[in-house]
Amino acid sequence: MLKLMKYEFRKTWYTKAIMLVVTAIAQALYMIGLYGERDGALLAGMIFLFFLAVGSILIMGLESVVTLHRDMNTKQSHMLFMTPNTSYGILGAKVLECGISILLAGAFYFALGVLDFTLLFAKMGELNTLWEYVQSFLADFTINGRPLVFDVQTMSLLTFSQLSGWILLIVTAYLAVVISSSLLNGKKLNGAVSFFIFLALEGAAAWLTRAVTSRIASTAVAMTTGGLIYLVIAGVMYYVSALLMDKYLSV
Amino acid sequence: MITCRQLTKKYGSKAAVDAVDLTLEPGHVYAMMGPNGSGKTTWMKMAAGLVRSTGGEILYNGKPIGVESRRHVAYMSTEPYFYNWMTARDVGKYYQDFFDDFSMEKYEKLLQRMDLDIAAKVRTLSSGMMAKLKIAVTMARDAKVYMLDEPFNGIDLLARDEIRTCILEEAAADKVMVLSSHLVEEMETIADWAVFLKNGRLVEMRDLEQMRSTDHVSMADRYREIYGHTEG
Amino acid sequence: MNYDPMKPIWLQVATRLKRQIATGTLAPGAKLPGGRELAAQYGINPNTAARIYQELEREGVCATSRGLGTFVTEDERAVQSLRREMAHDALEQFLEELSGLGMTVGDAIDLIKREESNNDHMQTTDEEVRQ
Incomplete structure (x- = not known):
């Protein structure tokens, strides 16, 4: 599986490298803005970094799905499917490579964000008010109608459920692509159909999760349960995808 | 040994492979013959595990084609399929990573014999060079079944000689070789059996030397008899 | 080949x-x-x-x-008998071709004799030229 993951990474490293370079540029812009006292550059840096933080995960997920589609529908499919690997292994490697990349990217941008904000308030000389400022800013956010409490536990659970959500989103997209490539192969409007299947699956997963978690009183338990349900559904979708690949995929 | 019973692959209502019963035994080189669309490529892809049948079954040593059979079956398709960010060396490393029977040493030697630079980028290869690369990487495996789809296509004379030698050197009592080619003349001496497919069906399987001594016809003659348009 | x-x-x-x-x-x-x-x-x-x-x-x-x-x-002896066998095959082929051209064995013998004397003549000419 590791070998498969190695090649999944190699298929996508270029995009990741570009994002890293752009991040470096945005960060440089931020630093220039901060220490060069240029508000324009500072603002621009902050905005770019924010978009990169959110966008990078989106881009990596998208690229992973597009790569899967390519790996099943173009001639390069021979590379994967001639090898003595099971569908479970092939798909699993993709899920893992993408998942780990997203985790690392999330951690990276989170750390970068913390660093940048610290620098910002250190420069402004008022570290104490940093936390009050952030808290008041974020007091407006709620989850499931309940106010967000910013302690370590809540933040980590929030991160957990967010990432689980992303992983579910990607695996749902995988399933949609596998369904269209293996069962609906050769038919026109392949892309549109996969997209609708994706929406339907995603809608069903979201509905199921909400149905279970809305009855839970505690925010912490709700987030944990939500995250876990995401992972379970993702697991089921992964399994079904691999099964479909095994039985119905012709490349 | 590859056996198939009533093997069928339908695309919609059209059958690319139509109820084929076939057994290919080790120790032979089979020339799979037929015009485009006769089912050769689809048959090979089913044996390689790339295409799922819609009817019948195909077995490798008695077991259905799957992960295990892919360990021992080497298939070379007509189209280029390598990741285009790879170099020839990367392609070798990929095969080494996934196929236990792949020999990097043999691969390097084959590339040398065919005048291919191991550092060459797949993206920059001409069609002739790509054809050579495909052959080199496939024959560098020590597989039990080799299926080469049009191995001589787009290849210059000298490289063709190299490939022929390579195929003959690899042929052994425990290996099945299946070659399909439009270059009937090349195949006359290399193969000892001919498998004729027409419109997805098996027409016949002949022992070539026997056919020559009893019928006094070449494989090319027999090909014309089977596929040629009858006059009158 | x-x-x-x-x-x-x-x-x-x-x-x-x-x-x-x-x-x-x-x-x-x-x-x-x-x-x-x-x-x-x-x-x-x-x-x-x-x-x-x-x-x-x-x-x-x-x-x-x-x-x-x-x-x-x-x-x-095996090699010699092989030579004889191949010579015989060559002869058979030769006679078959000539018969296809409408020539008899007698014609064949005449042809051979003429060919032989031609060769001798050419050899003599070579020697004369050398002198």
Whole structure:
């Protein structure tokens, strides 16, 4: 599986490298803005970094799905499917490579964000008010109608459920692509159909999760349960995808 | 040994492979013959595990084609399929990573014999060079079944000689070789059996030397008899 | 080597090997290439190559010692009888061609005699020129 993951990474490293370079540029812009006292550059840096933080995960997920589609529908499919690997292994490697990349990217941008904000308030000389400022800013956010409490536990659970959500989103997209490539192969409007299947699956997963978690009183338990349900559904979708690949995929 | 019973692959209502019963035994080189669309490529892809049948079954040593059979079956398709960010060396490393029977040493030697630079980028290869690369990487495996789809296509004379030698050197009592080619003349001496497919069906399987001594016809003659348009 | 794909390949290669032995290109006792080597050398299927040696051995033209390989026979009489056999085949072919052109054996003999004297004449001319 590791070998498969190695090649999944190699298929996508270029995009990741570009994002890293752009991040470096945005960060440089931020630093220039901060220490060069240029508000324009500072603002621009902050905005770019924010978009990169959110966008990078989106881009990596998208690229992973597009790569899967390519790996099943173009001639390069021979590379994967001639090898003595099971569908479970092939798909699993993709899920893992993408998942780990997203985790690392999330951690990276989170750390970068913390660093940048610290620098910002250190420069402004008022570290104490940093936390009050952030808290008041974020007091407006709620989850499931309940106010967000910013302690370590809540933040980590929030991160957990967010990432689980992303992983579910990607695996749902995988399933949609596998369904269209293996069962609906050769038919026109392949892309549109996969997209609708994706929406339907995603809608069903979201509905199921909400149905279970809305009855839970505690925010912490709700987030944990939500995250876990995401992972379970993702697991089921992964399994079904691999099964479909095994039985119905012709490349 | 590859056996198939009533093997069928339908695309919609059209059958690319139509109820084929076939057994290919080790120790032979089979020339799979037929015009485009006769089912050769689809048959090979089913044996390689790339295409799922819609009817019948195909077995490798008695077991259905799957992960295990892919360990021992080497298939070379007509189209280029390598990741285009790879170099020839990367392609070798990929095969080494996934196929236990792949020999990097043999691969390097084959590339040398065919005048291919191991550092060459797949993206920059001409069609002739790509054809050579495909052959080199496939024959560098020590597989039990080799299926080469049009191995001589787009290849210059000298490289063709190299490939022929390579195929003959690899042929052994425990290996099945299946070659399909439009270059009937090349195949006359290399193969000892001919498998004729027409419109997805098996027409016949002949022992070539026997056919020559009893019928006094070449494989090319027999090909014309089977596929040629009858006059009158 | 060019092959006639309508005739058994093994026979064509066997005939060539026999000619090489008959003419001495392959000396008595010379080692012949192994089956696989023969196949690669002549661009033929290994099973076909194996058959060639089987037949040549059967005809007493070569012999295989296990582990050592296949060797041309050292039996001078066998080689001579091979020469006679090939000469006979060549003659048969020649006469067949001439009969196809409407010539009898008598015509054939005349043709041979004329050819012989032509050769002598050309040799004499060469010698005269040299002098």
